[in-house]
Amino acid sequence: MPIAKGYAATDASKPLTPFTFDRRDPNADDVVISVKYCGVCHSDIHQARNEWGGSKYPMVPGHEVAGIVTAVGSQVTKFKVGDRVGVGCFVDSCTTCATRDLDYEHYMPGLVQTYNDVEADGKTPTFGGYSDSIVVKEGYVLSFPDNIPLDSGAPLLCAGITLFSPLRHWKAGPGKKVAIVGMGGLGHMGVKLAHAMGADVTVLSQTLSKKEDGFKLGAKDYYATSDAETFTKLVGTFDLIINTVGTAIDWNAYLNLLKYDGSMVLVGVPEHAVPVHAFSLIPGRRSLSGSMIGSIKETQEMLDFCGEHNIVAEIEKINIQEINEAYERVLKSDVRYRFVIDIASLA
Secondary structure (H helix, E strand, C coil), X not given: CCEEEEEEECCCCCCCEEEEEECCCCCCCEEEEEEEEEECCHHHHHHHCCCXXXXXXXXXXXXXXXXXEEEECCCCCCCCCCCEEEECCEEECCCCCCCCCCCCHHHCCCCXXXXXXXXXXXXXXXXXXXXXXXXXXXXXXEECCCCCCHHHHHHHHCHHHHHHHHHHHCXXXXXXXXXXXXXXXXXXHHHHHHHHCCCEEEEEECCCCCHHHHHHHCCCEEEXXXXXXXXXXXXXXXXXXXXXXXXXXXXXXHHCCEEEEEEEEECCCCCCCCCCCHHHCCCCCCEEEECCCCCHHHHHHXXXXXXXXXXXXXXXXXXXXXXXXXXXXXXXXXXXXXXEEEHHHHC
């Protein structure tokens, strides 16, 4: 088996540390990738610290993986050595399910996460992109457009698709007013993407500290949610609100900012149950929904869209030895806007 180097969580209460492990031997339909960069997602922290339950150790996090193909199996037709590729949030899915739908595979049974999971054989652990190499089935590898750098392109594989999917599904575009709640790793991508789709974009953030950034990235308006007048002034304004934050908010106040038939979509994961009053929904025929990443097909569509519009993440590159400090900074919202690990620092 090929030997890989990376950083792993070995316990929910311990920092990530260097870790050497076996990658599985490539099969005929596999692509072998030399990892160059890996984005740091807040969900990496949740899983490394077992905040969602079900964490398996040792765990090598990372599902915003960008690198170069170093080998391909005999049955691989889409990729060749030297290609610039990515791996997102999952590396397998049910290919024999009667209900299989390539547009919705990420919602179907049999999904195999890029890390903290086991492969389809039910025993081989999946280890993610905080490592120098990864082996992935051809159907779950993505192509980067030539004009998208691997470092600032890596976060597109989670943060990008997490916002692209609901924006497309709820038809953000010309004539639509879209609000992005939170101006962080997810939110800043939402602003860029919604603007590129032609929507009228507003940022709703706790403070105005990132207002200048919001306007640079494509927002038309920017309001502080700490100001009570925001929720008076904007009643009935938006066709779509995408909530990227996982902190407690006044759900009913936000729902009242929707127009008739408007939708509020959750992509951030609140720690506690969502308290919503029926009358925040019924009189305006409003909807409260959720959305989770995207299919491989849609993720490739997102990357191609970003290539067409020159959209990448705003990043701060770090060495892998700084990962534990980066986790603490993410929790303090002390990054603009996504950490990306330079995997060359493993050497």
